[in-house]
Amino acid sequence: MKDVLELIVKSLVNNPDSVQITENTTDYSIELKVKVAKEDMGKVIGKQGRIAKAIRTVMKSLAFNEKKKVDIEFLD
Numbered sequence: 001m002k003d004v005l006e007l008i009v010k011s012l013v014n015n016p017d018s019v020q021i022t023e024n025t026t027d028y029s030i031e032l033k034v035k036v037a038k039e040d041m042g043k044v045i046g047k048q049g050r051i052a053k054a055i056r057t058v059m060k061s062l063a064f065n066e067k068k069k070v071d072i073e074f075l076d
Helices: 002-012 038-045 047-065
Strands: 020-025 029-035 069-075
Touching (some): 002 020, 047 069
Parallel strands (some): 029 069
């Protein structure tokens, strides 16, 4: 899960080296925290949060295959 999210986020930003993703996994859920450079935050979130919502939708469909819930948080 973390690898897929990292690939998506790195393809969106100007500074792919600054992308940091932490993953906390339990039996029923996966929590992913995404940290990017300050100037790239707008590209990851998008207008009115559309890109962030699309990323969450893709990740939720992957988590559904593993019978888990996923929570993605974008940090400053």
